[in-house]
Amino acid sequence: MKEQIYTIPLNEAFEKDSECPFCELQKKLEAEVLDYVLGPSYMEEDIRTETNKLGFCRYHYDKIFNAKNRLGAALMVSTHMLKVNGDLEKLLDEEKAEKPRGFLKKKNAESPFLKYSEELQGGCYACKRESGRMDSYFYTFFYLWKTEEEFRQKVASCKGFCIEHLARIIDESRSRLGAADRQALLDTVIPLQKENMKRVKEELDWFVKKFDYRFHDEPWGNSKDALERAILKLSGTLLRSDPREAE
Numbered sequence: 001m002k003e004q005i006y007t008i009p010l011n012e013a014f015e016k017d018s019e020c021p022f023c024e025l026q027k028k029l030e031a032e033v034l035d036y037v038l039g040p041s042y043m044e045e046d047i048r049t050e051t052n053k054l055g056f057c058r059y060h061y062d063k064i065f066n067a068k069n070r071l072g073a074a075l076m077v078s079t080h081m082l083k084v085n086g087d088l089e090k091l092l093d094e095e096k097a098e099k100p101r102g103f104l105k106k107k108n109a110e111s112p113f114l115k116y117s118e119e120l121q122g123g124c125y126a127c128k129r130e131s132g133r134m135d136s137y138f139y140t141f142f143y144l145w146k147t148e149e150e151f152r153q154k155v156a157s158c159k160g161f162c163i164e165h166l167a168r169i170i171d172e173s174r175s176r177l178g179a180a181d182r183q184a185l186l187d188t189v190i191p192l193q194k195e196n197m198k199r200v201k202e203e204l205d206w207f208v209k210k211f212d213y214r215f216h217d218e219p220w221g222n223s224k225d226a227l228e229r230a231i232l233k234l235s236g237t238l239l240r241s242d243p244r245e246a247e
């Protein structure tokens with residue numbers, strides 16, 4: 001099957017004991033993208049041209065800075081900075097040369113340099129690469145839902161999703177599925193999500209109770225990491241830097 005490159009990781013993510021299979025995929029993807037960016041591929045001309053142009057977001061700069069390859073990071077940042085410095089020469093001189101236009105000046109007119117800064121902060125080679133791969137995973141999710149009963153079973157027995165990824169499933173199902181397939185999906189994931197949100201809330205409540213001396217000797221049950229999992233359900237973000245799996 002030509003889609004295998006995406007179906008295998010998707011199947012694996014749904015088999016894993018996780019609060020959101022798509023967050024699992026995103027976490028794996030993030031590690032791969034980081035390896036890719038800091039690996040030898042970055043020496044390739046077309047990739048280097050793109051990283052030079054886009055740079056990285058704050059989140060990925062942090063990851064790159066803390067990755068083991070400081071030299072690779074320094075070389076990449078250095079060539080990106082060369083590009084930015086070139087842009088700055090031109091843009092800052094233009095800002096300096098611009099004359100105030102008095103009452104004719106539009107109140108909300110944005111300075112070209114602010115626009116440049118916003119574009120620079122908003123662009124990120126790693127985010128762009130990750131989001132392209134995530135698009136393919138969502139595409140494959142609907143493809144498998146339509147074609148494989150076995151995959152439907154896997155979805156039915158997972159622990160639901162984070163809010164963001166559930167919203168994406170619901171939204172994309174409108175354009176990617178026919179009425180019957182969409183209905184079957186909603187009938188599966190909506191009760192699943194409600195049930196699992198309640199479960200995590202209960203686990204979190206038990207986590208809180210464990211701070212009360214009266215419950216001190218009671219067993220933790222599944223609640224030891226309930227706070228991480230509750231935050232994950234709500235925002236998905238904590239899993240991106242899951243401390244339990246930090247090495």
Ligand SMILES: [Zn+2]
Pocket residue numbers: 020021022023024161162163164165236
């Ligand atoms: Zn998620």
Ligand SMILES: [Zn+2]
Pocket residue numbers: 056057058059060124125126127128
């Ligand atoms: Zn980024």
